[in-house]
Amino acid sequence: MDFGVGYFPTHDGMSPGALAHLVEERGQDAVFFAEHTHIPVTGEDPRPEGPGGGPLPSKYWHCYDLFVALAAAASATSTLRVGSGICLVVERDPIITANEVASVDHLSGGRLEFGVGAGWNRAEMRNHGTDPRQRMKLLRERVEAMKVIWTEHEASYSGEFVNFERIWSYPKPAQRPHPPVLVGGDGPTVLDRVLAFGDAWFPNYRSGDAIFDRIDELRSRADRPIEVHVMSAPCDPAALERLERAGVRRANHWLPSGPRGTVERTLDQWENAIGQFIGG
Numbered sequence: 593m594d595f596g597v598g599y600f601p602t603h604d605g606m607s608p609g610a611l612a613h614l615v616e617e618r619g620q621d622a623v624f625f626a627e628h629t630h631i632p633v634t635g636e637d638p639r640p641e642g643p644g645g646g647p648l649p650s651k652y653w654h655c656y657d658l659f660v661a662l663a664a665a666a667s668a669t670s671t672l673r674v675g676s677g678i679c680l681v682v683e684r685d686p687i688i689t690a691n692e693v694a695s696v697d698h699l700s701g702g703r704l705e706f707g708v709g710a711g712w713n714r715a716e717m718r719n720h721g722t723d724p725r726q727r728m729k730l731l732r733e734r735v736e737a738m739k740v741i742w743t744e745h746e747a748s749y750s751g752e753f754v755n756f757e758r759i760w761s762y763p764k765p766a767q768r769p770h771p772p773v774l775v776g777g778d779g780p781t782v783l784d785r786v787l788a789f790g791d792a793w794f795p796n797y798r799s800g801d802a803i804f805d806r807i808d809e810l811r812s813r814a815d816r817p818i819e820v821h822v823m824s825a826p827c828d829p830a831a832l833e834r835l836e837r838a839g840v841r842r843a844n845h846w847l848p849s850g851p852r853g854t855v856e857r858t859l860d861q862w863e864n865a866i867g868q869f870i871g872g
């Protein structure tokens with residue numbers, strides 16, 4: 593099992609390039625950057641409730657653009673996998689996003705991992721012109737359309753939400769047929785999406801048996817190899833051991849957004865857990 597980290601690439605924290613260089617030096621396999629273009633202010637509370645409950649941290653509305661951050665991380669490293677954790681595809685034009693994905697993958701020598709999802713903030717989606725009720729259908733069509741752009745010289749796509757005829761778009765990704773598509777989320781229908789257009793499932797870690805039961809379900813339903821990568825893995829050797837037994841390809845731990853010292857303290861804890869897991 594490999595190990596990586598997640599990070600909100602904020603303008604007031606450690607820069608994306610410096611962060612990526614640090615975690616590569618420290619032996620991590622991958623870094624994943626979160627994405628939010630903005631956070632709508634709802635009601636009188638400037639900090640709406642986050643996806644896990646409680647006030648939303650300010651890092652959610654202080655992030656650099658995702659692909660600018662990924663390009664900086666790729667240019668500062670040589671072996672580190674760089675990825676989106678996750679790209680909010682339902683808030684993005686698919687033709688532009690396909691070009692950004694291909695550009696970063698091409699410039700990095702094939703080191704991009706494309707984590708995708710619909711997100712949780714419905715007000716944020718609406719500001720991008722997306723009807724939250726249609727977000728899962730839109731997600732699928734946009735990912736499918738991007739795959740066509742990446743793999744065909746003259747690409748066309750016809751769907752309910754995405755339509756274009758005979759376009760040329762280069763560069764193509766360095767990875768063939770395209771960077772791995774990691775489908776985020778842990779809702780009731782997420783495995784349907786993984787099976788429909790994903791190369792891997794990319795859920796958040798939850799304590800208990802649910803995630804492991806769903807890994808078993810995914811494997812029983814799949815007719816092709818599908819990896820599992822986990823975000824939000826805890827600094828717990830026992831949890832890492834269980835993830836490895838379940839066949840998880842990579843466990844990733846969130847680092848705090850902030851100055852180098854703040855980041856390094858959490859990275860030390862993550863490395864200690866990995867060391868105990870490996871040594872145990």
